[in-house]
Amino acid sequence: MTVRSGRHFLQIPGPTNVPDRVLRAIAAPTIDHRGPEFAELTADVLGNLGAVFGTSRPVVIYPASGTGAWEAALVNTLSPGDRVLCFETGHFATLWQQLAGRLGLDVELVPGDWRHGVDPAQVAERLGDDREHAIKAVMVVHNETSTGVTSRIPEIRAAVDEAAHPALLLVDTISSLGSVDYRHDEWGVDVTVAGSQKGLMLPPGLSFNAVSDKALAAARTARMPRSYWSWEPVLEANRAGSFPHTPATNLLFGLRESLRMLHEEGLSAVFARHQRHAEATRTAVRGWGLEVLCADEREHSPALTAVVMPEGHDADELRERILQRYDMSLGAGLGKLAGTVFRIGHLGHFNDLTLAGTLAGVQLGLSTSGVPIAPGGLTAALERLEAE
16 A cells, blocks of 8 residues: 555545544534424524525435436426427537437437537527427536536626527536625526535535526426426425425535535635636746637636646546556546546635645646646646746
């Protein structure tokens, strides 16, 4: 066995590093989930969760991964055979539309190059052509974790409105919530999908649906089979401070603490911090003479950066070398990006020194792997951090 000193650098784009405060909260003794103390916990969590989503409307919590929240968003609002409009912005957008197809929905997929977000003009054009309003929902991934591309949700909402189309807007914020500015109510989103293991700084295991009045109305007539995923019994039980199923009690302890941390820092400060670290990371990549995968300056992700490897060099071999020599995990290229990109996560519980160490590890790995780079990437990033 190799014995390593120091702390492992987990710099994948999620699950992210869990703060010690949150770990201590999760380690509390489990309590009776039918008792008054748990009812207070539920009220506290639900009372503080909406601000992170930018909503005053209900947020439904499930003991599940983000995939469960994907399914819940669809089965609560749609009926078998309904048409949904999806956009191929990356690996996770592809997985969500595949899930929709397995549920018996009629999926219309707009192809993409995995370097750009959803084009609002395409949304307006496709919905404008749908004069019979056959499309019942538009499915968008806000921050595509596989590519480091963030789609422009306000412009997409404006495109739906421009077409005067009644389709629901369903948005996946699994890798953006708590890290990237997001406004469920203001942007007119109908269902926002999220998970616990990224910007909320928790382990995997909780998933969320923030739900508009329009989505609640759709749920009353939707005919997709649902039981566990049904919003109605969860919302009803929440009114009394409980859940219709056994909740993930200790993860809810952690969620209460992570929400406190976000509100203590201030959400605007959290979002600014993520933007600053993303800019410094891109500065390093360009300083090395490498290419950022995201091709639109308006769509760079504040949560992660995907880096294109030079031709003839394998991203997975680089990741393996960095893990073995420097004890740091970077994100792999997923789907058709396997072996051609690596992803640097800079989200969640993260500061300047963590970023500096991360970028130092990447530069060491690139240099010792024989990847042709300019040596000034790390210095350029540090100068960018000093400028603030």
